[in-house]
Amino acid sequence: MLMNTLWGVVSSLMGLFYAGIQVMVPCLPPAPLSTAVINTDEYMGSWYFVAAAAWEEDDLKSFKTTDSSILHIQKGANDTLTVTETIRIGDQCQKNTWSYFALSVTDPFLFRTDFDTIVLIWDGKLINCPSCIIILFVDEDEEVSAMLFARNENTPDEVIQEFKSKMVCVYMEEYLKAPLKNGYCKLDEAA
Numbered sequence: 001m002l003m004n005t006l007w008g009v010v011s012s013l014m015g016l017f018y019a020g021i022q023v024m025v026p027c028l029p030p031a032p033l034s035t036a037v038i039n040t041d042e043y044m045g046s047w048y049f050v051a052a053a054a055w056e057e058d059d060l061k062s063f064k065t066t067d068s069s070i071l072h073i074q075k076g077a078n079d080t081l082t083v084t085e086t087i088r089i090g091d092q093c094q095k096n097t098w099s100y101f102a103l104s105v106t107d108p109f110l111f112r113t114d115f116d117t118i119v120l121i122w123d124g125k126l127i128n129c130p131s132c133i134i135i136l137f138v139d140e141d142e143e144v145s146a147m148l149f150a151r152n153e154n155t156p157d158e159v160i161q162e163f164k165s166k167m168v169c170v171y172m173e174e175y176l177k178a179p180l181k182n183g184y185c186k187l188d189e190a191a
Contacts, residue, residue, distance in 0.1 A: 027169030029134070032120040035102035035110060039075060043121075047071045047133060047149035048184065051160055051177045053167035059143040060176050065089050068184045071149060081110065086185040093185035116140040127162040129155075134163070146172055153184065 037043070049069035054060050067088040076082035076099050084097045100110040100119060110119040117139050124132030131151040138144050148155075148163045164175050 027166060029122050029126050029166070029170075032108040032122050034108050038110070038121055039079070039081070043133070044073050044075065047073065047151065048153050048155075049178050050148040050150050050155045051163055051175065052145050052147045053164065053172040054143070054145045054174045055172055056143075057174045059145050060174055063145070063176050067179050067182045069178070070184055072187060080113070084187065086187055088182055088185045091182060095187070127159055127166055129159045129162070132159065
């Protein structure tokens with residue numbers, strides 16, 4: 001009980017501090033979505049991978065062989081999120097499934113249940129795309145990437161350029177757009 005109260009006070013102070021920094025550095029994204037918001041039906045369903053950005057080129061190495069990817073987000077058991085990714089690498093479709101959870105004291109951070117990845121999620125308002133989300137991944141190798149996902153397969157070039165511009169503003173100058181040469185894998189096609 002005391003820990004939750006203490007974390008609530010610290011979180012509020014951090015929120016105020018972040019709001020102050022945003023005034024001084026206007027390209028910083030707004031506060032990430034809370035886990036209570038992410039767990040709503042608005043964010044469940046399919047999200048198409050559009051582009052990724054990172055501070056280091058090496059942090060994008062896992063995306064270089066990716067032609068396309070779709071995240072399927074569902075509510076899981078015990079307040080978890082189940083994320084199934086269908087990914088096309090060359091002509092092959094692959095499927096990966098992970099579970100993410102959040103603790104009230106660490107909101108808005110989501111943790112993969114194997115603790116290999118930490119995630120923050122923003123809505124698309126930052127890039128003027130209400131049907132987009134931006135997910136910041138920090139993996140077990142401390143590689144950090146911001147990924148743009150959209151609700152449909154066709155994302156306007158202006159949205160992609162706005163994403164790239166916002167990422168460059170926070171010094172994520174390494175950028176990669178999904179090639180989409182072979183199309184998307186459907187959930188039932190992936191092995």
